[in-house]
Amino acid sequence: MSARPRTALVVRAALVSVLACGALTACGSDEEALRYATDYANHEPLGVVGYPTSDSLRITQQLVWRLADGKAGEVEALAADPDDARGDVERTARNWIRSFHEGAKGKVTAEFYDEG
Template sequence: MIMISTRRRTAALTIPLVLGAALTGCADDKHLDYLTDYSNHRPLRVTGYPSTDSLEAVQKVVWRLADGDVDGLAALNTEGGDARPAARAWIKEYGKAARGEVSADFEEDFALRQSVVLHFTGPSRTEEITARPGPHDTWGVVLVNPEPKDVKKSGPAPTTR
């Protein structure tokens, strides 16, 4: 029978635990917040070619709308000034709809800015926003008062035989 000393066994068990704790402690809090947000919300349907940063900014807009988070939505504003009045207007207009299915059509080149059309299924409305880099090299949106456009209801798609 092979005997392993208690000291070696303790060291063998302690080292992986310490390394795991150290690696967890080094994880980026923003990344963990993003993963939590992602898992707590409905998926955003996407068309077009978003950059990683523009996609994340638009996802956060939809998530803040769904959560009714005025300060969180206002923090995504890339322009100066107090964006809370515009954020409140957005939440009033789209907060409930953002809890349902939302799709985002990403248009244009995304080097400096990207136009995005949000389609809210519930109220059948669209809203165009501009995603762009803001302070500290983070992307956000130009947050102005919403200008919803009603989507005209059309009949069922024609069938072909």
């Protein structure tokens, strides 16, 4: 293993530890923050072009992670209003996983233009 990938792995592990520790000490019951830190550690970093808002970056990361994991139910849960046209949301989640699952497991770059 070359020095660069090893360094990146160490930096990534340190960042995850800090995020996890911060999530646990700031709010012991904040499962969402802990899950985010765990997801961050378990997936390829998301490349970013442009200037996303923190919220648009977070939802984009979560969508890519759920597609990579192949979990239709979790993709559905990201819908703005999952109760609207329930069948459409389920069908869309399955179609997206079928189309983007393999690609989402590798390096992904999200492009943000104009406003987030």
